[in-house]
Amino acid sequence: MTQKKIAFLGASTGVGLATLKTCLAAGHQCIALCRNPAKLGAHFDLDNTPNLVVVQGNAHDIAAVSRCLKASETALVDVVVSTIGGAFVLSKMTLDDPHVCEKGMSVLLSALSRLRKEGVTGRPHVIACSTTGMSRFGRDTPLPVVPFYGVVLKVPHADKRAMEDALAASGEDFIVVRASLLTDGETDREVRVGIEDPVKGVESKAIGYTISREDAGKWVARNLVLRREERYCNKTVTITY
Numbered sequence: 001m002t003q004k005k006i007a008f009l010g011a012s013t014g015v016g017l018a019t020l021k022t023c024l025a026a027g028h029q030c031i032a033l034c035r036n037p038a039k040l041g042a043h044f045d046l047d048n049t050p051n052l053v054v055v056q057g058n059a060h061d062i063a064a065v066s067r068c069l070k071a072s073e074t075a076l077v078d079v080v081v082s083t084i085g086g087a088f089v090l091s092k093m094t095l096d097d098p099h100v101c102e103k104g105m106s107v108l109l110s111a112l113s114r115l116r117k118e119g120v121t122g123r124p125h126v127i128a129c130s131t132t133g134m135s136r137f138g139r140d141t142p143l144p145v146v147p148f149y150g151v152v153l154k155v156p157h158a159d160k161r162a163m164e165d166a167l168a169a170s171g172e173d174f175i176v177v178r179a180s181l182l183t184d185g186e187t188d189r190e191v192r193v194g195i196e197d198p199v200k201g202v203e204s205k206a207i208g209y210t211i212s213r214e215d216a217g218k219w220v221a222r223n224l225v226l227r228r229e230e231r232y233c234n235k236t237v238t239i240t241y
């Protein structure tokens with residue numbers, strides 16, 4: 001097995017943590033940016049997990065992000081997995097940081113560009129976690145939840161839209177993962193997959209209500225990081241039960 005070098009932004013909980021766990025278990029070298037490393041310390045023995053490097057910092061800080069993107073002094077990592085997201089404030093129907101993903105993607109793309117100008121080489125595959133309810137090519141959620149997505153989730157969706165568009169226009173190799181409503185708990189349920197081309201539109205549909213963070217993270221790790229089918233590259237991939 002060739003050991004991959006994988007950078008994680010937002011892996012202290014949720015989908016990102018599940019992706020990180022699967023990649024570590026498969027023996028790959030992981031670098032995780034974390035605002036509070038103690039959160040990862042609750043899941044891993046950080047002193048005895050040699051293939052995990054934790055970088056303390058914020059995904060909106062270009063210096064911190066750049067540290068995660070370097071596999072060595074001269075080479076970029078092979079894959080970047082960004083699962084950052086804000087906390088939803090129901091009383092105000094917004095996020096605690098309404099531009100969390102947009103800013104995060106802008107910083108990530110700037111960091112890649114700046115590192116290349118400094119002579120660091122490589123072309124990492126950038127995987128970014130988004131949400132269903134965003135398609136420009138028709139309904140991608142079950143009919144009963146359309147009003148909920150359209151009204152309640154306006155702010156997070158605008159943030160995800162800006163993130164998706166910036167990544168798709170960046171010229172980087174990418175995959176956007178749109179997860180349906182996230183629940184908790186690992187299961188052995190089948191994950192259905194839809195594929196959309198950002199320009200040409202729907203290639204295959206998968207419309208569903210939910211998927212758990214753990215199952216989503218495992219699916220991302222197994223299908224997009226550890227091995228990757230060409231049909232997912234530079235596409236938007238919907239995952240749901």
Ligand SMILES: NC(=O)c1ccc[n+]([C@@H]2O[C@H](COP(=O)([O-])OP(=O)(O)OC[C@H]3O[C@@H](n4cnc5c(N)ncnc54)[C@H](OP(=O)(O)O)[C@@H]3O)[C@@H](O)[C@H]2O)c1
Nearest residue numbers: 010011012013014015035058059084085130131179181182
């Ligand atoms: N909720 C849903 O039903 C749903 C559905 C589809 C997609 N999504 C999206 O899918 C993604 C993953 O969801 P999730 O529930 O697994 O996420 P989550 O558990 O809320 O985790 C978000 C992660 O982002 C990190 N983060 C946020 N802002 C950051 C910043 N400025 N710098 C560094 N780290 C930052 C958090 O770190 P801390 O631990 O430091 O806070 C945490 O590790 C999110 O983008 C979410 O919006 C959500």
